[in-house]
Amino acid sequence: MKITSHVYLVGGAGQTDPADAAIYLMISDGAAALVDAGTGGGAERLMKNIQKAGADPRAVRYLFLTHCHYDHTGGAERVRRDTGCEIVAHELDAVFLEEGDSEVTAASWYRAWMEPLKVDITVSGAKQLFTVGSLEVAFYHAPGHSPGSSILTVRSDGKLVLFGQDVHGPLNDSLRSVREDYVRSLEFMLSLEADILCEGHFGVYVGREKVRDFIESFL
Numbered sequence: 152m153k154i155t156s157h158v159y160l161v162g163g164a165g166q167t168d169p170a171d172a173a174i175y176l177m178i179s180d181g182a183a184a185l186v187d188a189g190t191g192g193g194a195e196r197l198m199k200n201i202q203k204a205g206a207d208p209r210a211v212r213y214l215f216l217t218h219c220h221y222d223h224t225g226g227a228e229r230v231r232r233d234t235g236c237e238i239v240a241h242e243l244d245a246v247f248l249e250e251g252d253s254e255v256t257a258a259s260w261y262r263a264w265m266e267p268l269k270v271d272i273t274v275s276g277a278k279q280l281f282t283v284g285s286l287e288v289a290f291y292h293a294p295g296h297s298p299g300s301s302i303l304t305v306r307s308d309g310k311l312v313l314f315g316q317d318v319h320g321p322l323n324d325s326l327r328s329v330r331e332d333y334v335r336s337l338e339f340m341l342s343l344e345a346d347i348l349c350e351g352h353f354g355v356y357v358g359r360e361k362v363r364d365f366i367e368s369f370l
Contacts, residue, residue, distance in 0.1 A: 153204070154347065154355055155307040157286060161185075163198040164352075169263055172222040172351040175314060177305060178206045179284025183330025185236070186303060186314045187351070190261065191226030198233055211236045213272075213281060215290065217316040219244035220299040220326070221258040223351065229266055237271035237282070241292055241337040244299025245270040254325055255297070274301070293340065295333025296320055302336075302345060313345035313362070319353060319369055340366050 152160040154175075160166070162174025171189030174197060183206040189197065211234040216224050219240070227238055227248075240248060247255040258265035276288055281288040286305050293302045296317050303314040318340065322328035341363060344350035346360050348356040348365060356362050 152355075154349065155310060155312060157305070157307040158312055158347075158349070160203040160349070160355065161204055162189050162193065162197045164366070166200060167196045170222055171226075172220075172316065173349065173354075174203055175349050176201055176206060177283050177286060177288070178204065178287045182212055182284035183210045184215060184281075184283045184288065185211055185230065186349070187217055187223040187316065188214055188226040188230045190222055190263070191229045194226055194229045194233065197226070197230070208234045212283060214238045215281075215288070215303055215314075216240040216244070216248075216270075217302065217314065218297045219247045219256045220297065220317070221256050221261050221263060221265055223316065224248060224268065225258065225261075225263065225265070226255065228266065237267070239272040239274065239290065241271045241299035242273040242275045243292075243294070244264060244297055245273045255327055257326060257335045275277075291339070293336035295329055295331075295336045296322065296326070298327050298329075300336070302340060303320050304345065309355045310346035311343065312347045312349060313340065313343060315340055315366070316349075316351035318348070318350055318366055334370065337366055337370055
């Protein structure tokens, strides 16, 4: 599914594996990056979808993990093996990935085990910038759903695209969720005034009003 000339939906429940959260692809000037990796159950289909979008899987430079949960990260090691990419996560969730914590990563919710995952680039602080071809990608810490939950933005075709992923939560003590942080993160997402929201489970929202209405519905 083409979202802009640089952004594609290449994975998720209807495209790769039924348990997968959405997987998004950015392409620019021969370089590429992925946002999240699904569970790994549809890894071969994911590689085919990347190629259908016009990218060579070996051009994927980064795999940005928005948070540690298994439906977003279980396939990360397979993606790294297939593409040679570097895995990026916020340090507050990277610890659960590297420890292979099946409770905090919610792998147990999927009757699976989280294998320890080495994170190549750990983001600390509130914001870090990355370059994918001619695109500038901003990686923001947006905690609440999990301690290291993060969002990304990129400007494409004159529009600000927000990779909000699990805007909807849920909040759960076993996931180390914090309601006050979650509310602040939703308010921060609203302040960005994104033109397009790429969410993890509820699809793609186009238009500032639709994006705002969706985020506000969880406040």
